[in-house]
Amino acid sequence: MTPTQDEDSFWKETSEDKRQVDDLCAALQRRAQCNQPMSGFQLKNAELTGIDLVNHGSHHGYVLHNADLYRANLQSAHLFALDLRGSSLMKADLRHANLHCADLRDCNLLGIRLEGARLDNIIWDQQLLQERQGRALLHDGNSAAAIQLFQEAEETYRNLRLHLEKAGLFEQAGLFFHREMVMRRLQIPRYSAKRLLSWLVDLFSGYGEKPLNVVLFSLGLIGFCGLLYFLVGVQQGDRPMGIAFEHSLMSNLMDLLGCLYFSVVTFTTLGYGDISPHGLARPIAAFEAFVGSFTMALFVVVFVKKMTR
CATH class of the missing domain: 2.160.20.80 (E3 ubiquitin-protein ligase SopA)
Structure with a gap:
Protein backbone atom coordinates (compact mmCIF):
# COMPACT_ATOMS: atom_id res chain seq x y z
CA MET A 1 0.00 0.00 0.00
CA ILE A 123 13.95 24.82 21.36
CA TRP A 124 13.73 22.86 24.62
CA ASP A 125 11.31 22.97 27.51
CA GLN A 126 12.59 24.48 30.74
CA GLN A 127 11.06 21.40 32.36
CA LEU A 128 10.65 18.18 30.41
CA LEU A 129 7.29 16.48 30.05
CA GLN A 130 7.91 13.84 32.73
CA GLU A 131 9.00 16.45 35.25
CA ARG A 132 5.87 18.53 34.77
CA GLN A 133 3.65 15.46 34.98
CA GLY A 134 5.48 14.27 38.09
CA ARG A 135 5.09 17.62 39.83
CA ALA A 136 1.37 17.61 39.03
CA LEU A 137 0.99 14.13 40.54
CA LEU A 138 3.01 15.16 43.58
CA HIS A 139 0.72 18.14 44.05
CA ASP A 140 -2.26 15.77 43.92
CA GLY A 141 -0.70 13.53 46.57
CA ASN A 142 0.25 10.61 44.31
CA SER A 143 3.89 10.43 45.36
CA ALA A 144 4.56 6.88 44.12
CA ALA A 145 3.57 7.70 40.54
CA ALA A 146 5.38 11.03 40.79
CA ILE A 147 8.64 9.36 41.80
CA GLN A 148 8.39 7.03 38.80
CA LEU A 149 8.07 10.03 36.50
CA PHE A 150 10.94 11.80 38.27
CA GLN A 151 13.10 8.73 37.58
CA GLU A 152 12.17 8.90 33.90
CA ALA A 153 12.87 12.64 33.86
CA GLU A 154 16.28 12.12 35.46
CA GLU A 155 17.15 9.47 32.88
CA THR A 156 16.02 11.73 30.04
CA TYR A 157 17.92 14.76 31.33
CA ARG A 158 21.06 12.65 31.73
CA ASN A 159 20.75 11.20 28.22
CA LEU A 160 20.28 14.64 26.67
CA ARG A 161 23.11 16.12 28.74
CA LEU A 162 25.59 13.48 27.59
CA HIS A 163 24.70 14.00 23.94
CA LEU A 164 24.90 17.78 24.29
CA GLU A 165 28.31 17.53 25.94
CA LYS A 166 29.58 15.38 23.09
CA ALA A 167 28.25 18.00 20.67
CA GLY A 168 30.10 20.75 22.56
CA LEU A 169 26.89 22.48 23.67
CA PHE A 170 27.98 22.89 27.27
CA GLU A 171 25.64 25.69 28.31
CA GLN A 172 22.50 23.68 27.56
CA ALA A 173 24.17 20.56 28.95
CA GLY A 174 24.74 22.42 32.22
CA LEU A 175 21.07 23.38 32.42
CA PHE A 176 20.06 19.76 31.92
CA PHE A 177 22.59 18.61 34.53
CA HIS A 178 20.95 20.95 37.03
CA ARG A 179 17.49 19.56 36.22
CA GLU A 180 18.88 16.02 36.43
CA MET A 181 20.10 16.66 39.97
CA VAL A 182 16.80 18.27 40.95
CA MET A 183 14.98 15.16 39.76
CA ARG A 184 17.33 13.00 41.80
CA ARG A 185 16.61 15.13 44.86
CA LEU A 186 12.85 14.81 44.44
CA GLN A 187 13.17 11.03 44.69
CA ILE A 188 14.74 11.29 48.16
CA PRO A 189 12.39 11.15 51.18
CA ARG A 190 11.12 14.66 51.76
CA TYR A 191 12.28 15.30 55.32
CA SER A 192 15.58 13.44 55.19
CA ALA A 193 18.96 15.05 55.89
CA LYS A 194 20.20 13.92 52.47
CA ARG A 195 17.44 15.82 50.71
CA LEU A 196 18.06 18.91 52.83
CA LEU A 197 21.77 18.80 51.99
CA SER A 198 20.97 18.41 48.29
CA TRP A 199 18.61 21.39 48.46
CA LEU A 200 21.30 23.52 50.14
CA VAL A 201 23.83 22.63 47.43
CA ASP A 202 21.25 23.66 44.84
CA LEU A 203 20.48 26.88 46.68
CA PHE A 204 24.10 27.93 47.09
CA SER A 205 25.57 26.80 43.77
CA GLY A 206 22.91 25.27 41.53
CA TYR A 207 24.79 21.95 41.75
CA GLY A 208 27.88 23.67 40.43
CA GLU A 209 26.13 25.30 37.49
CA LYS A 210 25.34 28.72 38.99
CA PRO A 211 28.42 30.63 40.21
CA LEU A 212 26.28 33.73 40.62
CA ASN A 213 24.38 31.99 43.42
CA VAL A 214 27.63 31.67 45.36
CA VAL A 215 28.41 35.36 44.85
CA LEU A 216 24.92 36.46 45.91
CA PHE A 217 25.02 34.24 48.99
CA SER A 218 28.43 35.67 49.92
CA LEU A 219 27.24 39.26 49.58
CA GLY A 220 24.11 38.49 51.56
CA LEU A 221 26.05 36.87 54.39
CA ILE A 222 28.57 39.72 54.51
CA GLY A 223 25.79 42.29 54.70
CA PHE A 224 23.83 40.34 57.32
CA CYS A 225 26.84 39.75 59.55
CA GLY A 226 27.92 43.37 59.13
CA LEU A 227 24.53 44.47 60.40
CA LEU A 228 24.82 42.09 63.37
CA TYR A 229 28.25 43.50 64.24
CA PHE A 230 26.76 46.97 64.11
CA LEU A 231 24.00 45.93 66.52
CA VAL A 232 26.11 43.99 69.05
CA GLY A 233 29.26 46.09 68.69
CA VAL A 234 32.90 45.43 67.83
CA GLN A 235 36.11 47.05 68.99
CA GLN A 236 38.44 49.31 67.01
CA GLY A 237 41.44 49.67 69.26
CA ASP A 238 40.11 51.24 72.45
CA ARG A 239 37.00 52.64 70.77
CA PRO A 240 33.76 50.65 70.64
CA MET A 241 32.15 50.56 67.22
CA GLY A 242 28.44 49.98 66.83
CA ILE A 243 25.05 51.56 67.00
CA ALA A 244 24.80 54.44 69.46
CA PHE A 245 21.62 56.50 69.58
CA GLU A 246 23.37 59.36 71.35
CA HIS A 247 25.76 59.79 68.41
CA SER A 248 25.02 61.65 65.21
CA LEU A 249 23.63 59.99 62.10
CA MET A 250 26.95 60.45 60.32
CA SER A 251 28.85 58.83 63.18
CA ASN A 252 26.51 55.82 63.14
CA LEU A 253 26.80 55.58 59.37
CA MET A 254 30.60 55.52 59.58
CA ASP A 255 30.42 52.81 62.23
CA LEU A 256 28.07 50.78 60.02
CA LEU A 257 30.53 51.03 57.14
CA GLY A 258 33.30 49.98 59.50
CA CYS A 259 31.28 46.94 60.57
CA LEU A 260 30.69 46.01 56.93
CA TYR A 261 34.43 46.32 56.33
CA PHE A 262 35.07 44.04 59.32
CA SER A 263 32.54 41.58 57.92
CA VAL A 264 34.38 41.45 54.59
CA VAL A 265 37.71 40.93 56.35
CA THR A 266 36.23 38.17 58.50
CA PHE A 267 34.44 36.43 55.60
CA THR A 268 37.62 36.34 53.54
CA THR A 269 39.65 35.28 56.63
CA LEU A 270 42.14 38.11 56.05
CA GLY A 271 42.15 39.18 59.71
CA TYR A 272 43.96 42.53 59.60
CA GLY A 273 43.44 43.03 63.32
CA ASP A 274 42.48 46.70 63.21
CA ILE A 275 38.95 45.77 64.31
CA SER A 276 38.26 42.88 66.67
CA PRO A 277 35.09 41.20 67.93
CA HIS A 278 34.09 41.01 71.54
CA GLY A 279 31.14 39.62 73.43
CA LEU A 280 28.35 38.38 71.18
CA ALA A 281 30.32 39.39 68.09
CA ARG A 282 32.82 36.58 68.65
CA PRO A 283 30.56 33.60 67.79
CA ILE A 284 29.19 35.58 64.84
CA ALA A 285 32.72 36.19 63.56
CA ALA A 286 33.68 32.54 64.06
CA PHE A 287 30.61 31.39 62.12
CA GLU A 288 31.21 33.89 59.31
CA ALA A 289 34.88 32.94 58.98
CA PHE A 290 34.01 29.23 58.78
CA VAL A 291 31.26 29.73 56.21
CA GLY A 292 33.37 32.22 54.28
CA SER A 293 36.31 29.87 53.84
CA PHE A 294 33.97 27.12 52.66
CA THR A 295 32.10 29.45 50.31
CA MET A 296 35.25 30.77 48.65
CA ALA A 297 36.44 27.22 48.04
CA LEU A 298 33.02 26.38 46.61
CA PHE A 299 33.16 29.38 44.29
CA VAL A 300 36.55 28.31 42.94
CA VAL A 301 35.24 24.81 42.22
CA VAL A 302 32.07 26.08 40.54
CA PHE A 303 33.90 28.75 38.54
CA VAL A 304 36.57 26.35 37.32
CA LYS A 305 33.92 23.80 36.37
CA LYS A 306 32.11 26.37 34.24
CA MET A 307 35.22 27.83 32.63
CA THR A 308 36.99 24.57 31.77
CA ARG A 309 34.13 23.02 29.80
Whole structure:
Protein backbone atom coordinates (compact mmCIF):
# COMPACT_ATOMS: atom_id res chain seq x y z
CA MET A 1 0.00 0.00 0.00
CA THR A 2 1.31 3.45 -0.92
CA PRO A 3 -0.40 6.31 0.93
CA THR A 4 -1.28 9.60 -0.71
CA GLN A 5 -1.26 13.04 0.82
CA ASP A 6 -5.06 13.01 1.18
CA GLU A 7 -5.38 9.88 3.28
CA ASP A 8 -5.81 11.43 6.73
CA SER A 9 -7.29 8.21 8.07
CA PHE A 10 -4.16 6.30 7.11
CA TRP A 11 -1.80 8.70 8.85
CA LYS A 12 -3.88 8.80 12.04
CA GLU A 13 -4.74 5.10 12.18
CA THR A 14 -3.16 3.66 15.32
CA SER A 15 -3.50 0.01 14.31
CA GLU A 16 -1.76 0.42 10.94
CA ASP A 17 1.77 -1.02 10.96
CA LYS A 18 3.77 1.67 9.19
CA ARG A 19 6.78 -0.61 8.88
CA GLN A 20 5.08 -2.46 6.02
CA VAL A 21 4.31 0.66 3.99
CA ASP A 22 6.24 1.28 0.79
CA ASP A 23 7.54 4.77 0.01
CA LEU A 24 6.45 6.12 3.39
CA CYS A 25 9.21 8.75 3.38
CA ALA A 26 8.23 10.03 -0.05
CA ALA A 27 4.55 10.19 0.88
CA LEU A 28 5.23 12.12 4.08
CA GLN A 29 7.55 14.50 2.25
CA ARG A 30 4.91 15.17 -0.41
CA ARG A 31 2.31 15.93 2.23
CA ALA A 32 4.65 18.35 3.98
CA GLN A 33 5.54 20.10 0.73
CA CYS A 34 1.84 20.58 -0.03
CA ASN A 35 1.46 22.28 3.37
CA GLN A 36 -1.28 19.87 4.40
CA PRO A 37 -1.91 19.31 8.13
CA MET A 38 0.31 16.72 9.77
CA SER A 39 -1.00 16.83 13.32
CA GLY A 40 -1.55 13.63 15.26
CA PHE A 41 0.18 11.32 12.78
CA GLN A 42 0.72 7.77 14.04
CA LEU A 43 4.20 6.74 12.97
CA LYS A 44 5.19 4.08 15.48
CA ASN A 45 8.13 2.00 14.28
CA ALA A 46 8.04 3.86 10.96
CA GLU A 47 11.03 3.51 8.65
CA LEU A 48 11.92 7.13 7.88
CA THR A 49 15.66 6.93 7.36
CA GLY A 50 17.00 10.00 5.58
CA ILE A 51 13.62 11.72 5.30
CA ASP A 52 13.76 15.39 4.31
CA LEU A 53 11.21 17.49 6.19
CA VAL A 54 12.98 20.81 5.69
CA ASN A 55 10.84 23.69 4.47
CA HIS A 56 13.36 24.88 1.91
CA GLY A 57 13.31 28.58 1.18
CA SER A 58 11.63 29.47 4.47
CA HIS A 59 12.85 30.17 7.99
CA HIS A 60 9.74 28.47 9.36
CA GLY A 61 9.71 24.69 9.47
CA TYR A 62 6.90 22.28 8.81
CA VAL A 63 4.51 21.40 11.64
CA LEU A 64 4.26 17.84 12.94
CA HIS A 65 2.42 18.33 16.22
CA ASN A 66 1.36 15.49 18.52
CA ALA A 67 2.84 12.79 16.31
CA ASP A 68 3.60 9.34 17.68
CA LEU A 69 7.13 8.47 16.57
CA TYR A 70 7.73 5.73 19.11
CA ARG A 71 10.75 3.69 17.97
CA ALA A 72 10.65 5.37 14.57
CA ASN A 73 13.85 5.10 12.55
CA LEU A 74 14.86 8.66 11.71
CA GLN A 75 18.54 8.11 11.18
CA SER A 76 20.16 10.85 9.08
CA ALA A 77 16.80 12.62 8.81
CA HIS A 78 16.76 16.29 7.82
CA LEU A 79 14.49 17.97 10.36
CA PHE A 80 15.71 21.57 10.34
CA ALA A 81 13.25 23.86 12.21
CA LEU A 82 10.64 21.09 12.31
CA ASP A 83 7.92 21.84 14.85
CA LEU A 84 7.43 18.61 16.80
CA ARG A 85 5.62 20.04 19.80
CA GLY A 86 3.63 17.46 21.73
CA SER A 87 5.08 14.52 19.81
CA SER A 88 6.39 11.29 21.27
CA LEU A 89 9.98 10.55 20.30
CA MET A 90 10.28 7.83 22.91
CA LYS A 91 13.09 5.46 21.88
CA ALA A 92 13.17 7.01 18.42
CA ASP A 93 16.43 6.62 16.53
CA LEU A 94 17.72 10.03 15.44
CA ARG A 95 21.37 9.17 15.05
CA HIS A 96 23.11 11.61 12.70
CA ALA A 97 19.85 13.50 12.17
CA ASN A 98 19.79 17.27 11.68
CA LEU A 99 17.65 18.76 14.45
CA HIS A 100 19.04 22.27 14.11
CA CYS A 101 16.38 24.79 15.29
CA ALA A 102 13.77 22.05 15.80
CA ASP A 103 11.03 22.66 18.37
CA LEU A 104 10.94 19.81 20.89
CA ARG A 105 8.72 21.36 23.53
CA ASP A 106 6.21 19.03 25.21
CA CYS A 107 7.87 16.04 23.55
CA ASN A 108 8.42 12.68 25.21
CA LEU A 109 12.17 12.22 24.80
CA LEU A 110 12.65 9.16 27.00
CA GLY A 111 15.21 6.79 25.50
CA ILE A 112 15.81 8.88 22.38
CA ARG A 113 19.01 8.09 20.45
CA LEU A 114 20.96 11.14 19.34
CA GLU A 115 24.49 9.94 18.62
CA GLY A 116 26.03 12.21 16.02
CA ALA A 117 22.89 14.33 15.67
CA ARG A 118 23.05 18.09 15.16
CA LEU A 119 21.52 19.59 18.29
CA ASP A 120 22.34 23.30 18.21
CA ASN A 121 19.61 25.91 18.66
CA ILE A 122 16.93 23.36 19.50
CA ILE A 123 13.95 24.82 21.36
CA TRP A 124 13.73 22.86 24.62
CA ASP A 125 11.31 22.97 27.51
CA GLN A 126 12.59 24.48 30.74
CA GLN A 127 11.06 21.40 32.36
CA LEU A 128 10.65 18.18 30.41
CA LEU A 129 7.29 16.48 30.05
CA GLN A 130 7.91 13.84 32.73
CA GLU A 131 9.00 16.45 35.25
CA ARG A 132 5.87 18.53 34.77
CA GLN A 133 3.65 15.46 34.98
CA GLY A 134 5.48 14.27 38.09
CA ARG A 135 5.09 17.62 39.83
CA ALA A 136 1.37 17.61 39.03
CA LEU A 137 0.99 14.13 40.54
CA LEU A 138 3.01 15.16 43.58
CA HIS A 139 0.72 18.14 44.05
CA ASP A 140 -2.26 15.77 43.92
CA GLY A 141 -0.70 13.53 46.57
CA ASN A 142 0.25 10.61 44.31
CA SER A 143 3.89 10.43 45.36
CA ALA A 144 4.56 6.88 44.12
CA ALA A 145 3.57 7.70 40.54
CA ALA A 146 5.38 11.03 40.79
CA ILE A 147 8.64 9.36 41.80
CA GLN A 148 8.39 7.03 38.80
CA LEU A 149 8.07 10.03 36.50
CA PHE A 150 10.94 11.80 38.27
CA GLN A 151 13.10 8.73 37.58
CA GLU A 152 12.17 8.90 33.90
CA ALA A 153 12.87 12.64 33.86
CA GLU A 154 16.28 12.12 35.46
CA GLU A 155 17.15 9.47 32.88
CA THR A 156 16.02 11.73 30.04
CA TYR A 157 17.92 14.76 31.33
CA ARG A 158 21.06 12.65 31.73
CA ASN A 159 20.75 11.20 28.22
CA LEU A 160 20.28 14.64 26.67
CA ARG A 161 23.11 16.12 28.74
CA LEU A 162 25.59 13.48 27.59
CA HIS A 163 24.70 14.00 23.94
CA LEU A 164 24.90 17.78 24.29
CA GLU A 165 28.31 17.53 25.94
CA LYS A 166 29.58 15.38 23.09
CA ALA A 167 28.25 18.00 20.67
CA GLY A 168 30.10 20.75 22.56
CA LEU A 169 26.89 22.48 23.67
CA PHE A 170 27.98 22.89 27.27
CA GLU A 171 25.64 25.69 28.31
CA GLN A 172 22.50 23.68 27.56
CA ALA A 173 24.17 20.56 28.95
CA GLY A 174 24.74 22.42 32.22
CA LEU A 175 21.07 23.38 32.42
CA PHE A 176 20.06 19.76 31.92
CA PHE A 177 22.59 18.61 34.53
CA HIS A 178 20.95 20.95 37.03
CA ARG A 179 17.49 19.56 36.22
CA GLU A 180 18.88 16.02 36.43
CA MET A 181 20.10 16.66 39.97
CA VAL A 182 16.80 18.27 40.95
CA MET A 183 14.98 15.16 39.76
CA ARG A 184 17.33 13.00 41.80
CA ARG A 185 16.61 15.13 44.86
CA LEU A 186 12.85 14.81 44.44
CA GLN A 187 13.17 11.03 44.69
CA ILE A 188 14.74 11.29 48.16
CA PRO A 189 12.39 11.15 51.18
CA ARG A 190 11.12 14.66 51.76
CA TYR A 191 12.28 15.30 55.32
CA SER A 192 15.58 13.44 55.19
CA ALA A 193 18.96 15.05 55.89
CA LYS A 194 20.20 13.92 52.47
CA ARG A 195 17.44 15.82 50.71
CA LEU A 196 18.06 18.91 52.83
CA LEU A 197 21.77 18.80 51.99
CA SER A 198 20.97 18.41 48.29
CA TRP A 199 18.61 21.39 48.46
CA LEU A 200 21.30 23.52 50.14
CA VAL A 201 23.83 22.63 47.43
CA ASP A 202 21.25 23.66 44.84
CA LEU A 203 20.48 26.88 46.68
CA PHE A 204 24.10 27.93 47.09
CA SER A 205 25.57 26.80 43.77
CA GLY A 206 22.91 25.27 41.53
CA TYR A 207 24.79 21.95 41.75
CA GLY A 208 27.88 23.67 40.43
CA GLU A 209 26.13 25.30 37.49
CA LYS A 210 25.34 28.72 38.99
CA PRO A 211 28.42 30.63 40.21
CA LEU A 212 26.28 33.73 40.62
CA ASN A 213 24.38 31.99 43.42
CA VAL A 214 27.63 31.67 45.36
CA VAL A 215 28.41 35.36 44.85
CA LEU A 216 24.92 36.46 45.91
CA PHE A 217 25.02 34.24 48.99
CA SER A 218 28.43 35.67 49.92
CA LEU A 219 27.24 39.26 49.58
CA GLY A 220 24.11 38.49 51.56
CA LEU A 221 26.05 36.87 54.39
CA ILE A 222 28.57 39.72 54.51
CA GLY A 223 25.79 42.29 54.70
CA PHE A 224 23.83 40.34 57.32
CA CYS A 225 26.84 39.75 59.55
CA GLY A 226 27.92 43.37 59.13
CA LEU A 227 24.53 44.47 60.40
CA LEU A 228 24.82 42.09 63.37
CA TYR A 229 28.25 43.50 64.24
CA PHE A 230 26.76 46.97 64.11
CA LEU A 231 24.00 45.93 66.52
CA VAL A 232 26.11 43.99 69.05
CA GLY A 233 29.26 46.09 68.69
CA VAL A 234 32.90 45.43 67.83
CA GLN A 235 36.11 47.05 68.99
CA GLN A 236 38.44 49.31 67.01
CA GLY A 237 41.44 49.67 69.26
CA ASP A 238 40.11 51.24 72.45
CA ARG A 239 37.00 52.64 70.77
CA PRO A 240 33.76 50.65 70.64
CA MET A 241 32.15 50.56 67.22
CA GLY A 242 28.44 49.98 66.83
CA ILE A 243 25.05 51.56 67.00
CA ALA A 244 24.80 54.44 69.46
CA PHE A 245 21.62 56.50 69.58
CA GLU A 246 23.37 59.36 71.35
CA HIS A 247 25.76 59.79 68.41
CA SER A 248 25.02 61.65 65.21
CA LEU A 249 23.63 59.99 62.10
CA MET A 250 26.95 60.45 60.32
CA SER A 251 28.85 58.83 63.18
CA ASN A 252 26.51 55.82 63.14
CA LEU A 253 26.80 55.58 59.37
CA MET A 254 30.60 55.52 59.58
CA ASP A 255 30.42 52.81 62.23
CA LEU A 256 28.07 50.78 60.02
CA LEU A 257 30.53 51.03 57.14
CA GLY A 258 33.30 49.98 59.50
CA CYS A 259 31.28 46.94 60.57
CA LEU A 260 30.69 46.01 56.93
CA TYR A 261 34.43 46.32 56.33
CA PHE A 262 35.07 44.04 59.32
CA SER A 263 32.54 41.58 57.92
CA VAL A 264 34.38 41.45 54.59
CA VAL A 265 37.71 40.93 56.35
CA THR A 266 36.23 38.17 58.50
CA PHE A 267 34.44 36.43 55.60
CA THR A 268 37.62 36.34 53.54
CA THR A 269 39.65 35.28 56.63
CA LEU A 270 42.14 38.11 56.05
CA GLY A 271 42.15 39.18 59.71
CA TYR A 272 43.96 42.53 59.60
CA GLY A 273 43.44 43.03 63.32
CA ASP A 274 42.48 46.70 63.21
CA ILE A 275 38.95 45.77 64.31
CA SER A 276 38.26 42.88 66.67
CA PRO A 277 35.09 41.20 67.93
CA HIS A 278 34.09 41.01 71.54
CA GLY A 279 31.14 39.62 73.43
CA LEU A 280 28.35 38.38 71.18
CA ALA A 281 30.32 39.39 68.09
CA ARG A 282 32.82 36.58 68.65
CA PRO A 283 30.56 33.60 67.79
CA ILE A 284 29.19 35.58 64.84
CA ALA A 285 32.72 36.19 63.56
CA ALA A 286 33.68 32.54 64.06
CA PHE A 287 30.61 31.39 62.12
CA GLU A 288 31.21 33.89 59.31
CA ALA A 289 34.88 32.94 58.98
CA PHE A 290 34.01 29.23 58.78
CA VAL A 291 31.26 29.73 56.21
CA GLY A 292 33.37 32.22 54.28
CA SER A 293 36.31 29.87 53.84
CA PHE A 294 33.97 27.12 52.66
CA THR A 295 32.10 29.45 50.31
CA MET A 296 35.25 30.77 48.65
CA ALA A 297 36.44 27.22 48.04
CA LEU A 298 33.02 26.38 46.61
CA PHE A 299 33.16 29.38 44.29
CA VAL A 300 36.55 28.31 42.94
CA VAL A 301 35.24 24.81 42.22
CA VAL A 302 32.07 26.08 40.54
CA PHE A 303 33.90 28.75 38.54
CA VAL A 304 36.57 26.35 37.32
CA LYS A 305 33.92 23.80 36.37
CA LYS A 306 32.11 26.37 34.24
CA MET A 307 35.22 27.83 32.63
CA THR A 308 36.99 24.57 31.77
CA ARG A 309 34.13 23.02 29.80
